[in-house]
Amino acid sequence: MTGAVTRPMRADGRRNRQRVLEAAAALLAERGLKVQIEEIAQRAGVGVGTVCRNFSTKEALIDTVLAGMCEEMLEQARVAQADPDAGHAFTSFVANVADFQARHRVLAEEMATTVDMPTGAVKIKRALRHAVEDLVARAQDAGALRADIGPADLAMLFAGIGHAAALAGVDSVLRQRYLTVVLDGLRPIHPTPLPGIPLGFEELDRLRARGRRTAARVGGHRGDALEGPT
Amino acid sequence: MTGAVTRPMRADGRRNRQRVLEAAAALLAERGLKVQIEEIAQRAGVGVGTVCRNFSTKEALIDTVLAGMCEEMLEQARVAQADPDAGHAFTSFVANVADFQARHRVLAEEMATTVDMPTGAVKIKRALRHAVEDLVARAQDAGALRADIGPADLAMLFAGIGHAAALAGVDSVLRQRYLTVVLDGLRPIHPTPLPGIPLGFEELDRLRARGRRTAARVGGHRGDALEGPT
C-alpha cells in the first residue's frame, strides 16, 4: 500500500514532518485559519519549502490536522459509548466536544464556514456519525433527551455552542454557562414542541450541498470589524 | 452641520452611492465577507472606481452596511419594548435577531470572527445595549426568563444561534428548531443552576478586549471537560 517498503524515508524528514504538523495544529488552534505558512514553518523550526514539500498545499496541511482532530473526537465518542448511563454519556460527550472546539478554533471555524470533511477522514467521519447516532438514540431511550431531536440537529447545535465557546475564549466558566443552557433546552421535560422533524445526517448533507457554493476554505482575510448586537 | 447645504452633491452620484450600498448589502448577506469589490460594483451597475470613491476602503463599505443593520436591529428592539407582555417581547426579539442574522450572513460572520465595532455606530450600539438590558430585566421580572442570565450572556447566545442559523441557511424551519431549543433552555423552570455569574456588557467588553490579541493560550488544562448537569 505505501511506498515505505521500497524507501523508508529519511529519519530527520519524518521528524520534521511531525513537527510541522504539531506547529500547524497549535497555531490553527490559537489563531484560526488565517495563520500563514511561513509562521507555521517558523514555529516548527523549518523553512517554508519543507512545509510545502510535505503538504503539497495549505489546504492539504489543514486537512491533515483536521483529520487528526476528528480521530480525537471519535475517541471521545467511544469513551462516552462505554458509559452505562446513557444520559450521562450523552451530556459528557456534548461537553467534551464543546470543550474541544473551544480549544481548537479551527475546528469551530471549519464547522462554521464549510462542511466538507477533508481527506480520507471519510471513514472516521462515518464512524463518528454512527457513534453520535447511537449516543442520541440511547439517551432518548433513557428519557434523558427530548425525542424530537435528531443526530444531525445535534451537529448543528454543536456548531452553535462551539461558536459561543470560541467567543468566550479561555473562559471555561462562560463556556459551561452556555453549554448548560443548551443542555437544559435539550431535556425532555419541555413543553414546546420543535417545528419540523428530527434532522438526520443525510438531510444535513443534502441541505449543506445545496446551501454551499459560497463556502471557501480559507475565508475572510480581514482582521477586524464588528461586534454583536450588544 | 453638514456640508450638504453648500454642496448638494450631484444627483446621480448620490443615486450610485445608494445602489452600491444596496448591492453590497445583498451580496454580503448571501455570500459573506469574502465578496469582492468588483462583484459589488458589477451588481450595482457601476465601476470599481465608483465604489472606492464613495467608500475609501472595503472595510469602510462593510462598516457602513453593518451600521445600517444595527439600526434595523435597534428598531426591532424598540418594537419589542413596546410589547406589554415582557415574556413575549423577549422571545420575539430573540427570534427576530436570529432571523435577521440568518438573512445577513455577514452579521453572523462578523460576530463570529471579530469584535470591534466599526464606524460611528457606537451610539446605536449603546442604545441597543440598553434596550436589551431592559428586555432581559423585564422578562426576568415577569418570570419568563431564568434569573441567572445576564444581557451579555444573551449576546453570546445570539452569536451561537446565529451561527447555527447561518448553517441552516434558508431553511427557516431548522432555524426555528434551534431557536426553540435555546429558548427552552432559557426558561426559568430549569433545575440546573448556571455556573459563574450573569454576564454584563462591561465584562463582555473586557473579556473580548483581552481574549482577542492574546490568543487563547490553552494548553491541555484538565482532562475532564464540562460535566453534565445534575
Added chain:
DNA sequence: GCACAACCGGGAGCATAGTTCCGCTTATAG
C-alpha cells in the same frame, strides 16, 4: 447652449500570501 468640474469606468500599480525551484547540507549504505 456653454463652461466647469464632479463623476464615471476600468486598467495600472501595489500588497499579500501561497507555491515552486535550485544550490547546499547531511543522513545512510556500501
Added chain:
DNA sequence: CTATAAGCGGAACTATGCTCCCGGTTGTGC
C-alpha cells in the same frame, strides 16, 4: 570514508484582490 540522493532553506515566481489614477462623460449653474 566516500558516494549518493533525500531533504533543507529561502529567494523568486505567481495569483489574487484592494486601491489609485487618468482620460472621457455628464449633470448643473449661468
